[in-house]
Structures are given as structure tokens and as C-alpha cells.
Amino acid sequence: MEEEIRLMDIKALQEYSRQDSCIDDYLFMTDRLENMLAGEKSARTKVFLMIYCTRGEVNLELNNKSYRLQTDDLLVGLPNTFIGKILASPDYQVKIICLSGRFIQRLTQTEKYTWKSFNYLHRNPIKHLGKKEKSLFRLYLNLIENKITQKENPYQKEILLYLSSAFFTEFIAAIGKDTISPEEGTRQPVNQPDFIFKRFMEALTSDNGRHRTLAYYAEQFNYSPKYLSRIIKQVSGKNALTLIHENAIECIIHELRYSNKSIKEIAIAFEFSNISFFAQYVKKHLGVTPSEYRSSHPFTADPKEQDLPTD
Known part of the structure; x- marks a missing residue:
């Protein structure tokens, strides 16, 4: 009998760990790797998953391929990715942010180059952040974490969604140089x-x-x-x-x-x-x-x- 694969979506992540941060059904944030698989051997993501390694080392599999994250590496798992075999060094520290597929769909409906970025990420899921990128990404993550822990106000959810949108867009911009040629925008043969x-x-x-x-x-x-x-x-x-x-x-x-x-x-x-x-x-x-x-x-x-x- 084929083993049933657990689906990793915002609701499942929230139910497994109620101590972590969840905003509506769009955003989930944690710093604990064990929340990803919830005790299972593997799972299929229904979220846009980002794991930012701030210390130590993390090894895992995406779609049956092995990857290693080291300090200041950012791994991206696209929706419908199979993730499993997560192992980490004793001193590991990570920041994990999950954005639902519907939220990404809303963000990318009119984005010109997003589909190219996603194709690139499917083949190259790990990006090492340089000094400036690291500083910027940590600023966003600190802002999101800070806003989540503040006492709720009528604008909190909207602010968090806009911050998450900006964070996602910054990430797409960060990999843009790898996916868009310098000649983009000039007359080129169209595939x-x-x-x-x-x-x-x-x-x-x-x-x-x-x-x-x-x-x-x-x-x-x-x-x-x-x-x-x-x-x-x-x-x-x-x-x-x-x-x-x-x-x-x-x-x-x-x-x-x-x-x-x-x-x-x-x-x-x-x-x-x-x-x-x-x-x-x-x-x-x-x-x-x-x-x-x-x-x-x-x-x-x-x-x-x-x-x-x-x-």
C-alpha cells in the first residue's frame, strides 16, 4: 500500500504548532524545523516555503534531491514540492516563512517576470545571500516578527500582508539578475x-x-x-x-x-x-x-x- 503523503499547508502548520505565528490563512512563521514535517517522514507543500539559515547547517531533500543550507543560505520550496529527511547541526538557527498558494497567486497575477523566477527556483532552490541582501532580508523578518508580537490593532493584518508582499517582491528582485538577461526589454527572439x-x-x-x-x-x-x-x-x-x-x-x-x-x-x-x-x-x-x-x-x-x- 502506498504511503499517504502529508500535505503541508497553513492550516496544518498552525494546528501542529499553535505557539508560532499565523496570520489568517496567508502567512505562517516559525524558527523550528520540526514544524515542517510534524513527525512524518515527508510532506508535500501547498505553500511557498522559505527557510533562511542564520547559523549552523541544515540538510534536507526536495523532490528526492539532497540540499545543504549553510549560514546565510536561503532555500525556497515552491508549492507542490516534496520535502523530507530534514537533519540539522546542534547549533542550527533558522527563520521559516510560509506563504499560501492563494497569497502568491494574488501577488503574481500581473508580475512580468515571476514565472521565469519560479522556473529558475525549481532548478536552483538555494540562494546564498550577500552582505547587503542579508541585511535587507533580516530587516524584513525582524519587522514581520515585531509586528506579529505587538498588540493587535485594526490595521495589523493589512500591515503584515503588505510587509510579506514586500518581502516576497524583494526576494524575486534578488534573484532577478539570475533569471533576466541584460538584454531583456530589447528586441530578442521570442521562444x-x-x-x-x-x-x-x-x-x-x-x-x-x-x-x-x-x-x-x-x-x-x-x-x-x-x-x-x-x-x-x-x-x-x-x-x-x-x-x-x-x-x-x-x-x-x-x-x-x-x-x-x-x-x-x-x-x-x-x-x-x-x-x-x-x-x-x-x-x-x-x-x-x-x-x-x-x-x-x-x-x-x-x-x-x-x-x-x-x-
Whole structure:
């Protein structure tokens, strides 16, 4: 019988160690490696995982390949990565931050070079931080930790999400020189799969979650669904339908949390044939019905539209 692989998501991490920091279902932070596997031999991540080694040495496996982290090494595990066999020196110290797949999806919907960065990270998951990068990254981590430990205020969650967004963007910028050629932006031969993927992501982002079938997007570009699916998998490492549903559910979450529309109105806006199908779709991807999700996340104004507090 095949061994069941534990899924590592924000909820599972929070349940395993309630002493560590968790912000909603987007962010989890800890300095204890044992929280990663929760006593299991291996796990499959559903988060964007970053392990920053500040002291000592850490050895682990990602997708059955062995890696070693030493002081000032930063390891990144992309969603759907298998992680296991974690061993560390007695004097190890790490900072671990996990960002949910939905949070990353929200951050990267319009990022021009993120998919190139992810492809690079899939092949090169460890980056050694130089003096300036180390100083900057530690500043971000200290800010996030400091804000988490402060007494909660009405803006705390939004501030932490913005800090995490900035931290993630700084990281993408830090590896940018490894993934973007100096000639980027000038006229260069365009790789056909890259071009198709770019068009697909642009169409996906502008659609705002209204269409959720591969056939719809394949028809837009006059490709067969099978061909489009193969290209998306080749370039991004993810299934096209996974990207489609991630985009749709992120848009739906935004409406559930930040609009005062009824569940029925939201279902209509996303072109579901009836409210029952909408409820089934949301429960499949979030584990709860739209009403249950909304009741656990009371309506607030969209953070993007809030004015900054003034003195």
C-alpha cells in the first residue's frame, strides 16, 4: 500500500504548532524545523516555503534531491514540492516563512517576470545571500516578527500582508539578475512556449475568474486544449487547470471578503448557472461553503481602497 503523503499547508502548520505565528490563512512563521514535517517522514507543500539559515547547517531533500543550507543560505520550496529527511547541526538557527498558494497567486497575477523566477527556483532552490541582501532580508523578518508580537490593532493584518508582499517582491528582485538577461526589454527572439504562456496568463488575469475551463482559453488562441495544457506545464511546471482555478478562487475570495454583494449576486457575477454549483465549487477549493467562509471572515473594506491612517 502506498504511503499517504502529508500535505503541508497553513492550516496544518498552525494546528501542529499553535505557539508560532499565523496570520489568517496567508502567512505562517516559525524558527523550528520540526514544524515542517510534524513527525512524518515527508510532506508535500501547498505553500511557498522559505527557510533562511542564520547559523549552523541544515540538510534536507526536495523532490528526492539532497540540499545543504549553510549560514546565510536561503532555500525556497515552491508549492507542490516534496520535502523530507530534514537533519540539522546542534547549533542550527533558522527563520521559516510560509506563504499560501492563494497569497502568491494574488501577488503574481500581473508580475512580468515571476514565472521565469519560479522556473529558475525549481532548478536552483538555494540562494546564498550577500552582505547587503542579508541585511535587507533580516530587516524584513525582524519587522514581520515585531509586528506579529505587538498588540493587535485594526490595521495589523493589512500591515503584515503588505510587509510579506514586500518581502516576497524583494526576494524575486534578488534573484532577478539570475533569471533576466541584460538584454531583456530589447528586441530578442521570442521562444514560442514562453510567448504562449505569457498570452495565457494575461488572458487569465483579465478574465477575473469568470471562465474556468481549459477549453475556453484554448479556443481564444486557436489551440487544442491538449496542446495548451502541455505548453503551460512545460513553461510553468503547473497544470493549466490548476492556474485557472487558483485565479478564479482568489477572485471569489476577494468578493466574499470585501464586497457587500449577496452570495447569489457573487455567483451570478462569476457566471455560475446556479448558487448550488457555486457553493460546490467554493467548497471543493476552500473546504467550506461560501456562507461558511464569509461568516469566518467578516466584511471589511478592501485594503487596497483604504486610506492610510493619519496622525
